Amino acid sequence: MKVYVDGKYYNEREAKVSVFDHGLLYGDGIFEGIRAYNGRVFRLREHIDRLFYSAKAILLNIPMSRSEMMRAVVETCRKNRIRDGYIRLLVTRGIGTLGLNPKRCKNPSVIIIADKIQLYPPALYQRGMEIITVPTVRNLHSAVNPAIKSLNYLNNILAKIEANNAGCEEAVMLNANGYVAECTGDNLFIVKKGQVLTPPLSAGALYGITRQVVIELAEKASLPVAEPDLTRYDLFNADECFLTGTGAEIVPVVKIDGRVIGNGKPGPITRKLTAAYHALTKVSGEPIYE
Numbered sequence: 001m002k003v004y005v006d007g008k009y010y011n012e013r014e015a016k017v018s019v020f021d022h023g024l025l026y027g028d029g030i031f032e033g034i035r036a037y038n039g040r041v042f043r044l045r046e047h048i049d050r051l052f053y054s055a056k057a058i059l060l061n062i063p064m065s066r067s068e069m070m071r072a073v074v075e076t077c078r079k080n081r082i083r084d085g086y087i088r089l090l091v092t093r094g095i096g097t098l099g100l101n102p103k104r105c106k107n108p109s110v111i112i113i114a115d116k117i118q119l120y121p122p123a124l125y126q127r128g129m130e131i132i133t134v135p136t137v138r139n140l141h142s143a144v145n146p147a148i149k150s151l152n153y154l155n156n157i158l159a160k161i162e163a164n165n166a167g168c169e170e171a172v173m174l175n176a177n178g179y180v181a182e183c184t185g186d187n188l189f190i191v192k193k194g195q196v197l198t199p200p201l202s203a204g205a206l207y208g209i210t211r212q213v214v215i216e217l218a219e220k221a222s223l224p225v226a227e228p229d230l231t232r233y234d235l236f237n238a239d240e241c242f243l244t245g246t247g248a249e250i251v252p253v254v255k256i257d258g259r260v261i262g263n264g265k266p267g268p269i270t271r272k273l274t275a276a277y278h279a280l281t282k283v284s285g286e287p288i289y290e
């Protein structure tokens with residue numbers, strides 16, 4: 001595997017960062033997780049835009065333009081002969097001192113890894129997932145805004161550990177007001193009386209790219225979509241529930257905090273949107289090999 005680090009390609013074992021990189025010392029940096037399907041990078045422009053928005057929010061100057069970054073991602077896929085894969089793009093604050101001061105970090109580092117995708121087992125998509133609400137609440141907007149896809153994922157990791165301890169793969173995270181925000185690495189949707197509902201981004205969610213694609217697919221299928229504040233009660237009494245994310249795609253949820261959702265099987269609207277999503281990923285995206 002060839003890994004892109006600051007404009008050069010290194011073999012996997014030689015691709016390294018300094019122990020003085022503030023990405024490592026303080027989680028001071030940002031990232032994206034991107035998928036390639038069928039020789040195309042899916043929603044590349046949207047991922048690069050979100051990366052630049054995250055950078056702006058943390059006052060990090062990415063040392064490349066958006067189009068240079070898009071080209072670097074595509075080139076890294078090409079070098080690794082990726083047709084279907086997962087791309088991890090990171091920008092760290094760069095090498096500094098042991099002190100916090102980001103001013104000491106003169107050159108942000110850009111790293112691009114194009115690898116195979118690790119998926120949940122297919123049976124989970126057929127049967128549906130059981131999830132639970134966890135005690136760790138989502139970061140406040142006024143602290144570290146959850147819209148920033150930062151290298152400091154401890155908030156999410158703590159919630160994931162709590163879910164794992166309870167035997168679940170994913171956790172519902174509430175915000176400080178008790179409303180549903182999202183899961184640790186996925187956005188959350190419910191279906192109620194034919195309506196597709198997902199918490200507003202202001203509830204403390206990442207501006208999910210899969211979330212946006214699913215909203216567009218639902219609208220195309222003439223399904224009403226809304227973004228109301230949702231409580232756990234709303235989740236328990238949903239007809240269907242599913243999660244969305246670049247890595248996991250669309251995951252049906254059949255049990256939340258011990259309550260069976262709908263009839264306990266992945267619902268018809270979830271299945272319809274999943275089929276539409278798969279159809280779209282096959283044909284859409286930035287070509288790698290043309």
Ligand code: PMP
Nearest residue numbers: 185186187206208209210245246
């Ligand atoms: N929420 C969080 C916290 C995430 O880390 C992610 C991405 N893994 C998502 C939602 C889903 O976002 P996207 O669809 O852009 O991958």
